[in-house]
Amino acid sequence: DAGITQSPRYKITETGRQVTLMCHQTWSHSYMFWYRQDLGHGLRLIYYSAAADITDKGEVPDGYVVSRSKTENFPLTLESATRSQTSVYFCASSLTSGGQETQYFGPGTRLLVL
Amino acid sequence: RKEVEQDPGPFNVPEGATVAFNCTYSNSASQSFFWYRQDCRKEPKLLMSVYSSGNEDGRFTAQLNRASQYISLLIRDSKLSDSATYLCVVNIITGTSYGKLTFGQGTILTVHP
Numbered sequence: 001d002a003g004i005t006q007s008p009r010y011k012i013t014e015t016g017r018q019v020t021l022m023c024h025q026t027w028s029h030s031y032m033f034w035y036r037q038d039l040g041h042g043l044r045l046i047y048y049s050a051a052a053d054i055t056d057k058g059e060v061p062d063g064y065v066v067s068r069s070k071t072e073n074f075p076l077t078l079e080s081a082t083r084s085q086t087s088v089y090f091c092a093s094s095l096t097s098g099g100q101e102t103q104y105f106g107p108g109t110r111l112l113v114l
Numbered sequence: 115r116k117e118v119e120q121d122p123g124p125f126n127v128p129e130g131a132t133v134a135f136n137c138t139y140s141n142s143a144s145q146s147f148f149w150y151r152q153d154c155r156k157e158p159k160l161l162m163s164v165y166s167s168g169n170e171d172g173r174f175t176a177q178l179n180r181a182s183q184y185i186s187l188l189i190r191d192s193k194l195s196d197s198a199t200y201l202c203v204v205n206i207i208t209g210t211s212y213g214k215l216t217f218g219q220g221t222i223l224t225v226h227p
Contacts, residue, residue: 035198042201043158090157103215105157
């Protein structure tokens with residue numbers, strides 16, 4: 001059982017390039033999330049999705065685009081990467097969104113924008 | 115003011131020590147509370163949920179004080195393997211929005227021999 005996976009695990013790109021980070025989960029969880037983690041800020045929500053074809057903005061959505069055509073996949077695209085988007089990106093999923101529901105995180109993607 | 119605030123530490127304690135972390139949250143609409151653990155360069159993982167009556171899981175005890183908007187985590191008999199960053203997490207449900215997890219910056223714990 002693979003759980004939740006992310007690819008690539010490490011990525012170096014240049015300013016202005018488009019980058020897509022992939023997230024795949026095998027649990028058929030309804031909810032999926034993208035976070036970025038930076039020193040001094042902790043984990044901040046970029047986008048989330050309640051189900052296939054339903055997405056919404058989180059705390060820091062500018063410069064990012066998401067899609068969810070299938071329940072198991074939730075790719076995150078940086079349309080034109082900037083240095084400020086250098087970060088560690090975590091994808092997460094949960095069965096529901098309320099109460100004591102646990103979010104399960106992928107291993108993360110470390111992105112460096114030069 | 116941050117929605118969830120933690121003392122970043124670091125806390126450096128010897129094996130066998132008892133250590134306590136505190137966390138405050140600002141949004142009174144917060145409904146669920148958690149402690150996550152994050153090892154260096156790894157993903158966060160749920161350590162334990164925090165219930166109103168307080169709860170214990172082995173060496174770990176979590177407390178919630180809704181009146182003061184305060185959460186705590188107590189670790190007894192610290193092990194080397196407890197060295198990690200501990201994230202205070204609050205689930206805020208407002209209006210029709212989904213339950214949004216808000217993370218504190220984390221408290222770094224190092225347990226030394």
